[in-house]
Amino acid sequence: MLEDLDRLYQAQRGRNSLFSEKFCAPPNTDMGMIERIIAGRAGNGFWIVGPASSTPSISKKKKQYQKKTIRFVEAMAMPSFARRKAILLSRNLCNSSDVLRYSLLSLTSSARSFSSSGSEENDVVVIGGGPGGYVAAIKAAQLGLKTTCIEKRGALGGTCLNVGCIPSKALLHSSHMYHEAKHAFASHGVKFSSVEVDLPAMMGQKDKAVANLTRGIEGLFKKNKVNYVKGYGKFISPSEVSVDTTEGGSTTVKGKNIIIATGSDVKSLPGVTIDEKKIVSSTGALALSEIPKKLVVIGAGYIGLEMGSVWGRLGSEVTVVEFASDIVPSMDGEVRKQFQRSLEKQKMKFMLKTKVVGVDTSGEGVKLTIEPAAGGEQSTLEADVVLVSAGRTPFTAGLGLDKIGVDTDKAGRITVNERFATTVPGVYAIGDVIPGPMLAHKAEEDGVACVEFIAGKEGHVDYDLVPGVVYTHPEVASVGKTEEQVKALGVEYRVGKFPFMANSRAKAIDDAEGVVKILAEKESDRILGVHIMAPNAGELIHEAVLALHYGASSEDIARTCHAHPTMSEALKEAAMATYDKPIHI
Template identity: 50%
Template sequence: MTQYDVAIIGSGPGGYVAAIRCAQLGMKTAIIEKYSTLGGTCLNVGCIPSKALLDSSHHYEDAIKHFDTHGIEIPGDVKVNLKKMISRKQSVVDQTCAGVKFLMDKNKIEVYEGIGSFKDATHIDIKKNDGKTETIEAKNIIIATGSKPSTLPFIKLDKKRIITSTEALELKEVPKHLIVIGGGVIGLELGQVYKRLGAEVTVVEFMDRIVPGMDKALSKELTKVMKKQKVKFNLSHKVTSVENKGDEVVVKAEDKKGQEVTFTGDYCLVSVGRRPFTDGLNIEAAGVEMEKNGTIAVNEHLQTNIPNIYAIGDVVRGAMLAHKAEEEGTFVAEILAGQKPHIDYNLIPGVVYTWPEVAAVGKTEEELKEAGVAYKVGQFPMRALGRARASMDLDGFVKILADKETDEVLGVHMIGARVADLIAEAVTAMEFRASAEDISRMSHAHPTFAEAVKEAALAATDNRALHV
C-alpha cells in the first residue's frame, strides 16, 4: 500500500493549489480526482468556461453595437456561430486543465483518477473507472470536493430545457427566451451572455434586489445598467413551479402582493446558489463531523474534529469562491509544515463578471450601519474619467468607505470596466490597513480606470475629489 504525507480529495483550485504547496514544502503528496480532467468545477464548468463565453459574446456585442462608432466598418451582417464559440470555450478549458496536469507532474504529485472515499481516518479507497479499487494511506488528508449547483425541491432538472450553469455552457442554440431563476452572480453572467447573442432574458429573483450580498449601491447600479441592456427583472418574486412543456418551459411565481405571475420561455436556467458536495466520501467512516447546512465543521485552522483531516473551499463555511479555496489550500499546507500563515476573510474580494464588472472587498455600507460604525463615504463616477470616455465604458463608480475617526479604509465597492482587476488595489491597501488619505496620495497613471480609486479616496478625504 502506497503511503503519503498528504492526500487531497478533489482537484479544484483549492485542492490542486494545496497539493502544489504541500509538494513545495517537501511532503509526499497525492491528489484524487473522480473526473478525467483536473481543475474541478472552476476550470471545467465554472469560472474559466463562463469567462470565455462572456468574452466571446462581448466581442460580438461590440461588433454589432460599437464598431461603427469607432470608425470600424464591417461589410455584411455580423453573425453568431455558437458551435464555434462553444468550441473555443472548450479549447480554453482544455489548455487550462492541461496546465494543471503539467503542474502536478512538475511538482511530482501523484494523481489518482477515481472516486475517493474514506476507509478510516488515514486510509482512502479509490474506486477507478475500470471498477477496481485501490487503497492508499496518508498521514494527513485534505477534503477539497467543492460544490454542485443547488435547486429548489419542486424543480426537476431535466438538463435539456430546465438547466443549471453546467448545461448553459453547452447549449446547441441561442434561446429565444431564457428565464433565469436567481439574480446572483451565475445567473446574471450567463444571462448576459445569451442576451448579447440575441435571447430575450428574464430574471426572477426572490429577494428585493440582485446580487443581494453586495453593497446596495452596486445592486442598484447593476440593475440600472442591465435594464438598459434590455434584461427584464422581476424582484421579490417567489417561484412556485417550473414545468417543461416540450418546446417551452412555464415558470410560475408569486409577486410581493401574493399574486401569481407566469413566465414562458424555451429554456429555464436555475441558478439559486450552490451546495457543498460531499456525496460518496463516506465521511462517517473517518468520524468527521458535519454542520447542519451540509458543510464540514472545521476550526480556525480548517481542521476537522479528526486532527489529521482538514477541509477547504466550498465544503466549509464562507463564500464559495475559487480564490478563497486557493488561499485555504495554501494555508493548510503551511499549517502542516509548522508555519503560521493567516487568512483575513474580510479581505477576500467578490466579483461579478458581467459588463460592466462588479467587485467589492471589506464591509458594505449596510453592514457598517448595522454594526453602528461611524464611517464616511467617497464616491467617484467612471464617466468622469478620460480613459472611460476613450473606451466608451461610462457606466459605474468607485465607492470607498472609511472610518470616520481614523480614516482607515473599511470597504471598497466598484462597478465599471476592468474592476475585477482593479479590486486588487483595494485588497492590497486594506491588507496594510491604509487610510483613504494614503490611497489619495499615491500616484495613479493617467489616463486609467484606476484613477477612479484615487478620486474616490480624495472624495472620502474631506470631499476633495479633483475631477467632479
C-alpha cells in the same frame, strides 16, 4: 511588553513615514535579554536592531521561554506583512473583531509526523482536484511533503475550470465582442455589412481554453511530483481512502494527513428537475446548442446574471426571477441599484420578490407558474430554456464522513477549527465544503494555509478581505464592508465616490458607465470597504484589496501617484473625495 508591541503595531497602521521608538522591557518580565525593539514601516516594516547589552541570570525554564520569545520577535521581522499580522493575532496583539477568520498557527504543530521518501504512505492526501485541492497538493509538494491528489472527474481544475469560472468567462468575452461589433464598432469608425454568431466556433474557443488549462495543471503536478489518482475517493478510516478509479479498478491511498477539497454542487429547487436540456444548471447553460429565444433565470446571484448576460448579448430575451427583494444581496446597496439599472438598459428584465411554484415541460418549451414571494395571485411565465442558479451546496455525498466521525453543520458544511482541522485528528477540509465564501480564490487560499499548518508553518486567510466580482459588463467588484454593514456596526464613517464619466481614459474609449465608492473610518481614515462598478472592475479592485490588508487610509491611496490616463485614477479620485476633495469633479 505585549501591550507595548501592540501600541507600536497600532501606531504604524495607516502611516506612510518611517518612525522608530525605543522599547524597554520591564524588569519583572522574562524578556530582559531584549533591550530594545525598533518597529518601523519602510517598505515592508518590522525589524529588530541591536542585541541586549547584558542578560540577567535566568533559569533553564526561563531560557526556554525566552527562546520562544525570540522566535516570536524574529518572526515579526519577516518582510511579509500578512505573516506578521498572523503572528500578532496569534499573540492577541491586534484587533481581529472585524475578521471572520484569520487563521494562524502557534509555535508547535498538531500535524501527524511525516513519511520518509521511500514510504508508501503519503504525508498529504487531497480528495478533490479543484482550485482548493490542486493548489493544496502543489503547495504540499513544494514544502517537501509526499503528496497524492484524488480527482473523480478525471480532469483537474474542478467545477471552476471545467464547468464554471473559466468557460463562463470565455463565453462572456466572446459574447461581449459580438455585442460590441454589432452595437458599438460603428461609432468608432469600424463598419461592415453584417455580423453573425457562429455558436459552435464560440463553444470551440471555450473548450480549447478549458483543455489547455487542464493540461497545464497536470503539467504542474508532474513538475512538483504530485501523484495523481483519477477516481472517486471515500474514507475507510481516518488515514485511508478507497478509490474507485475511472478505469474501472480500485485502490487504497494511505495518508498521515488527508484534506477534503470536494467543492460544491448545484443547489436544486423543490419541484424543479434539472434535465440539462430545457431546465439547465450553469453547466448546461455553458453548452447550449442553440440560442434560446426566451431564457428565464431563477436566481439573481453572480452566476445567474453572468449567464443571463451571455445569452442576452447573443439575442435571447432574458427574464430573471428572484425570491429576494434585491439582486446580489451581498452587494453594497447604492452600487447594486446602479448595477441593476445598467442591466435593465441592456434589456434584462427582473421579477423580484417572486417565487416559482410549478413547472410544466410537457410542451416544446417550459411553462413556469410563479407567484409573489409573500403569496398571492399566480401567473405563467414561458421560456425556451430555464436556468436554475439558486446557489450551491457543499458536495460531501459518498465520502464516508459519518463512518469516520467528521461533523457537519445544518447546511452540510464540514466543521473545522482555525487550522482547517475537522473533528477527526489528521483530517482537514477546505474550500466550498466549509463555511466562508464559495469562491475559487478563497479555496486556493484555504489550500495554501491548510498545508502550511500541516507543515508546521503559519497559515493565514482573512475571509473579510476576499474580493468578489460579478463578471458582467460593466463588472462589479468589492472588498471589505458595504455601507449597510458599516452602519450596522455603529462606526462613524466617511464616503468618497467618483464616477467614470469624469475619468479621461473611460471617456476616451467611450465606456464610462460606473463608479468607485470608498468607505473609511471617520476618526482614523482607515479604509473599511471599496466597491467598483466599471469595465474590468475585477482587475481594478486589487489595489484596494492590498490597501485593506495593510490597514491603509484613503489618504494613502490619494497620495499614491497613478499613471495617466488610466481607469485606476478613478480609485485615486474616490480616495481624495473620501478624506478631502477630488480634483476632476
